[in-house]
Amino acid sequence: MHLAYPAVLAVLLFCTGLYGVLARRNVILVLMSVELMLNAVNLNLVAFDVWLRDTLHAGQALTLFTIALAAAEIGIGLAIVLLVYRNRGSSDLDRLRDLAERADDADAADRDPQQPDTKAEATA
Amino acid sequence: MLAAASPGFLSPTGVEIAFLLVGIVTLGAAVVTVTTRQLVHAALWLVVALGGIAVEYLLLTAEFIAWVQVLIYVGSVVVLLLFGLMLTKAPIGRSPDADSGNRWAALTVAIASAVALVWVVVDAFRATWIRLDTVQGSTEVSGRSLFQYWVLPFEALSVLLLAALVGAIVLSRKKGEPPAASEASATSTPSVIAAPPAASAASAASGTSAAPAGGDGDTAGPAPREDR
Structure with missing residues (x-):
């Protein structure tokens, strides 16, 4: 098989995931797109490992590690998403703007409602 | 080649x-x-x-x-x-609001990177041929390489999975409890049972993140628990 087939498929999957990460608004859909990007990388690793016939099978071992890391990442990510949803009542990325810089200075209005939230997140 | x-x-x-x-x-x-x-x-x-x-x-x-x-x-x-x-x-x-307002910018970025990467990859690997006559990733070959050469990263990965498990449990505890993060691993089990929906998802999450270690091999199971 030509190496170009899996390489091109991996590139297209990665760019699909890139579009999803940039364009989606729900946090869980963004996590799905991240999974697509990770899978594209895994496909590249397996294809190059089979091509190079590595005696250590570094590509396949790294693929297994990446799959395990992706599972850990999705667990932690969903815990964080659920925590944000419990605190804010929304999983909309466009509305989580507490760390954004604003043109108009609304510090006095923001600081007081933010205080219990940040404290709760720090202690939770 | x-x-x-x-x-x-x-x-x-x-x-x-x-x-x-x-x-x-x-x-x-x-x-x-x-x-x-x-x-x-x-x-x-x-x-x-x-x-x-x-x-x-x-x-x-x-x-x-x-x-x-x-x-x-x-x-x-x-x-x-x-x-x-x-x-x-x-x-x-x-x-209706699944996509955010910057989807056209996202589409531009994705298509531009797709074109550039496809061009580079096809230009680089146009004449490269993978020989598929022998099986490269059977269970025997993967297990041999994993437990012969990659044992230390494997164990480090199981410790990382334990950390992710504990982290997911700590993150999804209910708000009113005392903030005893240091003893979270010791007291995690009753709090998971007591806490309703989010904690059950987190226990499912931690169950999954423990799954690859158990799926990859049985030696990953006892190793992190000795650390605890």
Whole structure:
């Protein structure tokens, strides 16, 4: 098989995931797109490992590690998403703007409602 | 390997045709995943995309990774994503605000990077040929290389999975409890039972993140628990 087939498929999957990460608004859909990007990388690793016939099978071992890391990442990510949803009542990325810089200075209005939230997140 | 010895693109082999067809299905499912407006359908199309990638692994003779992909991704990660969708009260029908306002910028970036990367990859690997005559990723070969050369990273990974498990439990505890993060690993079990929906998802999450260590080999099981 030509190496170009899996390489091109991996590139297209990665760019699909890139579009999803940039364009989606729900946090869980963004996590799905991240999974697509990770899978594209895994496909590249397996294809190059089979091509190079590595005696250590570094590509396949790294693929297994990446799959395990992706599972850990999705667990932690969903815990964080659920925590944000419990605190804010929304999983909309466009509305989580507490760390954004604003043109108009609304510090006095923001600081007081933010205080219990940040404290709760720090202690939770 | 050699440019002169590699066959052309105009006479594809059977494996290449199968790879191409499964690849088209996979790519179509991925595109539907990132563009559909129904959130639950996106998760279900993600199953198709990940299963297609597992078939591609099989065609590349990496069968162990294909079954790990089916077990971990299709079996548990998608279930976790569905849990997350349900627990954040995602709308079941069409949701008009699934895409944010910068989708045209995102489309521009994605198409530009796709064109650039496809151009570079095709230019670099146009004449590269993978010989698929021997199986490169059977369970025996993968297990031998994993436990002969990659034991230390494997154990480090199991410790990382334990940290992720404890972290997910600590993150999803209820608010009113005393902030005893240091003894979270000791008191985690009763709090998971006591706490309603989010903690159950987190225990499912931690169960999944423990799954790859158990799936990869049995030696990963006792190692982190001795640390605790």
